[in-house]
Amino acid sequence: MWPFRDRRKHKRYPVKLDAFLRCKSPESDDSVPVKILDLSLGGARIALERLQIGxxxxxxxxDAVDYELTLPAGDAPLTLPVLFTWYNLDPECRVFWVGVSFSEIAGESGNRLKSVIRNFKKGIEPIALSQQS
Structure with missing residues (x-):
């Protein structure tokens, strides 16, 4: 095995956030609950039960399928488009850990994500999502 080299551009922060992963295609529009385990300005590590949505x-x-991650962020949920980068099965918990990168984050979305991370560093957790957005 070759030496591991961390290529991340942004520092990851351990979090435990309930969120939703949405799959949008011409045929369907489905969401599943996920748990965000690590969060950064560039992406996240999430836990989910299956590698399938609908x-x-x-x-x-x-090509016609888009994925979005919706997480709690202050007064209103924050929805970010994601790309999947890796996955691993946690044999103990029987869940998949999945790495996602945020594909289009700028402007207001970027500022809101920075605010969520800044609050976590201060120990302030956002209000949980009560339902799918």
Whole structure:
């Protein structure tokens, strides 16, 4: 095995956030609950039970399929488009850990994500999502 080299551009922060992962395609629009375990300005590590949302497999990408991660962020949820980068099965918990990168984050979304991370560093957790957005 080759030496591991961390290529992340942004520092990761351990969090425990309930969130939703949404899959949008011409045929369907489905969401599943996920847990965000690590968060950075560039992406996140999430835990979910299956690598499938509705009829879509997360790592068999079709051009017309878009994925979004919705997380609590102050007064209103924050929804960010994501790309899947890796996955691993946690044999103890029987859940998949999945790495996502935020594909289009700028402007107001970027500022709101920075605010969520800044608050976590201060020990302030956002209000939980009560339902899908």
């Amino acid at each position: 009829t879509q497999h997360l790592f068999i990408r079709e």
